[in-house]
Amino acid sequence: MVAASSLLALPLLATAVAAYNASQHQLNPVQLIGANSPWFSGPSQGIPYVVPEGCTVDTAAFVSRHASRYPDLAAWQQWTNLSAKIDAATFTVSESAPELKFLETWKPVVRTPSQDISAINVGGYKELQVQYDMGVTYRYRYPDFYTDNSPFIAWANQYPAAPRVIDSARLFTRGYMGPNATRSGEVYVLNSTDPRGYANSLGTGDGCSTIHGGSGVESTTWDNTYLPPITARINSLLKGNLTFTNTDITNMPYLCGMETPILGYQSPWCAVFTDDELEGYEYAQDIKYYYGGGPGSYKNGTVMLPVLNSVIQRFQDGPNKTYTSSDGSKFQPPPLSAMFTNDGQINQLVSQIGVFDDQAPLPTTYIPAGNKYVASHFVPMRGTIGFERLTCSAKHYMRITLNDVVYAVPSCKSGPGQSCPLDTYAALIANKTAAAGTFPQICNISSTGATQAELTMKSTFLQDDALPWGYFVSP
Numbered sequence: 001m002v003a004a005s006s007l008l009a010l011p012l013l014a015t016a017v018a019a020y021n022a023s024q025h026q027l028n029p030v031q032l033i034g035a036n037s038p039w040f041s042g043p044s045q046g047i048p049y050v051v052p053e054g055c056t057v058d059t060a061a062f063v064s065r066h067a068s069r070y071p072d073l074a075a076w077q078q079w080t081n082l083s084a085k086i087d088a089a090t091f092t093v094s095e096s097a098p099e100l101k102f103l104e105t106w107k108p109v110v111r112t113p114s115q116d117i118s119a120i121n122v123g124g125y126k127e128l129q130v131q132y133d134m135g136v137t138y139r140y141r142y143p144d145f146y147t148d149n150s151p152f153i154a155w156a157n158q159y160p161a162a163p164r165v166i167d168s169a170r171l172f173t174r175g176y177m178g179p180n181a182t183r184s185g186e187v188y189v190l191n192s193t194d195p196r197g198y199a200n201s202l203g204t205g206d207g208c209s210t211i212h213g214g215s216g217v218e219s220t221t222w223d224n225t226y227l228p229p230i231t232a233r234i235n236s237l238l239k240g241n242l243t244f245t246n247t248d249i250t251n252m253p254y255l256c257g258m259e260t261p262i263l264g265y266q267s268p269w270c271a272v273f274t275d276d277e278l279e280g281y282e283y284a285q286d287i288k289y290y291y292g293g294g295p296g297s298y299k300n301g302t303v304m305l306p307v308l309n310s311v312i313q314r315f316q317d318g319p320n321k322t323y324t325s326s327d328g329s330k331f332q333p334p335p336l337s338a339m340f341t342n343d344g345q346i347n348q349l350v351s352q353i354g355v356f357d358d359q360a361p362l363p364t365t366y367i368p369a370g371n372k373y374v375a376s377h378f379v380p381m382r383g384t385i386g387f388e389r390l391t392c393s394a395k396h397y398m399r400i401t402l403n404d405v406v407y408a409v410p411s412c413k414s415g416p417g418q419s420c421p422l423d424t425y426a427a428l429i430a431n432k433t434a435a436a437g438t439f440p441q442i443c444n445i446s447s448t449g450a451t452q453a454e455l456t457m458k459s460t461f462l463q464d465d466a467l468p469w470g471y472f473v474s475p
């Protein structure tokens with residue numbers, strides 16, 4: 001087993017020369033941008049990634065966000081507005097701030113918005129590298145899981161707004177299988193807006209009116225705390241009639257995170273801020289996700305329990321289980337369940353897997369020391385929640401990783417490498433499921449095109465490749 005971090009480093013980004021004054025940064029700016037960071041493996045939580053002595057990983061699953069992408073339309077409009085505002089002003093930059101000189105010529109970097117908006121950034125080719133690299137990495141990590149030229153299946157959420165999730169699964173599959181992926185590989189796409197797929201897809205919650213992605217007052221409080229000093233500092237470095245607002249400032253770290261994988265080198269916006277300022281932005285992302293769909297949002301996250309219960313079922317059955325699909329055909333899924341979806345679902349799921357069960361509510365006026373719930377560490381582009389079944393002396397354990405970093409479940413870490421005995425983990429999640437209520441209750445669904453009986457708290461798509469709301473695309 002090779003250490004994950006060495007395989008998954010992003011060489012181009014990590015060694016990129018910062019555009020202007022990188023020496024002011026002790027930290028890597030693009031790793032402080034929350035959901036808008038390109039993928040990276042986060043800091044160790046004190047548990048080595050190596051498989052514990054006497055154990056093997058014989059079944060694995062992951063739920064990954066799609067990889068780096070172009071901005072969505074709303075963000076693009078904010079960027080072009082910011083560019084227009086800068087263009088309309090007459091200003092000079094203080095000599096003490098050479099890192100702001102680029103403002104005089106800056107243009108947003110999406111070259112063909114009509115084609116690129118919302119897509120993963122194939123044009124920035126970095127994207128291809130990241131997703132192929134991910135597939136190769138999993139082949140290295142689990143060398144016994146796949147035999148050349150045998151079938152393989154990966155799962156994808158049918159995100160209605162753009163093909164970026166399906167495309168990420170396709171590119172992963174190509175990296176995992178190699179040149180014959182298009183012949184013997186498949187991506188199984190699940191339509192979460194079909195009522196029968198509400199609880200049995202990778203977009204559980206898409207049919208729920210009770211689920212909200214955004215945080216409200218908590219974000220406003222933190223923004224009003226951390227932004228004004230940054231805005232004042234930047235404005236003090238400009239002479240003329242260019243004056244940024246707090247809202248303008250929030251777009252700038254965003255641009256640092258998003259422009260970098262498009263350009264292939266570090267965006268000049270990354271050099272504008274101090275580490276402390278970027279940590280303020282990063283914490284704004286933590287608050288956004290914690291209170292918007294995460295652990296601080298009541299039962300929002302419980303909509304992903306059906307997916308988690310399906311993973312647990314897969315682990316209890318083991319890698320060689322053959323299932324009977326709903327059309328009567330036999331289905332033997334691969335030992336690796338590779339699932340791709342969006343940031344909201346990653347955040348919901350992370351709140352249910354147990355690793356944040358000891359997380360105190362995030363304060364809204366200061367950054368708590370040693371904060372564990374850091375959005376950059378699990379929901380950046382390609383953010384990945386990993387599950388591994390460790391088998392040690394014929395006993396099974398659940399080990400969980402976030403971006404390849406092992407996290408313990410605080411109430412259950414008696415196993416090798418602080419893993420959780422699989423049956424105890426199953427009981428923990430069964431308890432959470434019982435406390436959550438039924439899927440129609442969580443979502444306040446009284447009648448749908450699906451029978452209520454189909455909206456169960458355990459998805460079946462990992463065990464059934466013939467669901468009527470699923471379809472296949474070629475890698």
Ligand SMILES: *[C@@H]1O[C@H](CO)[C@@H](O)[C@H](O)[C@H]1NC(C)=O
Nearest residue numbers: 020021022023024096098099
């Ligand atoms: C870069 O930042 C460091 C630390 O703030 C400063 O000492 C140095 O003069 C800066 N270099 C340039 C070229 O501005």
Ligand SMILES: *[C@@H]1O[C@H](CO)[C@@H](O)[C@H](O)[C@H]1NC(C)=O
Nearest residue numbers: 074075076077078079080081
């Ligand atoms: C961009 O600016 C226009 C014109 O001022 C405004 O109507 C629009 O709401 C702005 N869009 C965004 C996303 O800020």
Ligand SMILES: *[C@@H]1O[C@H](CO)[C@@H](O)[C@H](O)[C@H]1NC(C)=O
Nearest residue numbers: 085088089090091240241242
């Ligand atoms: C800034 O000042 C210049 C020169 O006085 C003027 O032409 C321009 O309209 C001003 N722009 C804004 C946004 O106020």
Ligand SMILES: *[C@@H]1O[C@H](CO)[C@@H](O)[C@H](O)[C@H]1NC(C)=O
Nearest residue numbers: 148149177178179180181183
């Ligand atoms: C791809 O499939 C073809 C036809 O089965 C086979 O000849 C070839 O060796 C395969 N390539 C790889 C890299 O496995």
Ligand SMILES: *[C@@H]1O[C@H](CO)[C@@H](O)[C@H](O)[C@H]1NC(C)=O
Nearest residue numbers: 158191192193194195469471
């Ligand atoms: C998903 O299901 C909905 C509702 O049945 C349907 O309107 C939509 O066309 C489906 N999308 C795809 C891509 O099949």
Ligand SMILES: *[C@@H]1O[C@H](CO)[C@@H](O)[C@H](O)[C@H]1NC(C)=O
Nearest residue numbers: 210211212297298299300442
């Ligand atoms: C989801 O969170 C919002 C607050 O952001 C809350 O109003 C709503 O009741 C929550 N939904 C569930 C199902 O817990």
Ligand SMILES: *[C@@H]1O[C@H](CO)[C@@H](O)[C@H](O)[C@H]1NC(C)=O
Nearest residue numbers: 058059317318319320321391
């Ligand atoms: C699965 O099947 C393979 C091939 O027969 C075998 O080597 C392996 O031990 C089996 N794994 C388990 C957990 O039963």
Ligand SMILES: *[C@@H]1O[C@H](CO)[C@@H](O)[C@H](O)[C@H]1NC(C)=O
Nearest residue numbers: 424425426427428429430431
């Ligand atoms: C699950 O709940 C039962 C009943 O409340 C409790 O006895 C048991 O300890 C819980 N198990 C776990 C793993 O949390």
Ligand SMILES: *[C@@H]1O[C@H](CO)[C@@H](O)[C@H](O)[C@H]1NC(C)=O
Nearest residue numbers: 209210211443444445446447
């Ligand atoms: C649940 O749905 C009913 C009927 O549509 C509606 O009247 C009620 O306000 C909803 N409750 C919540 C908490 O969303």
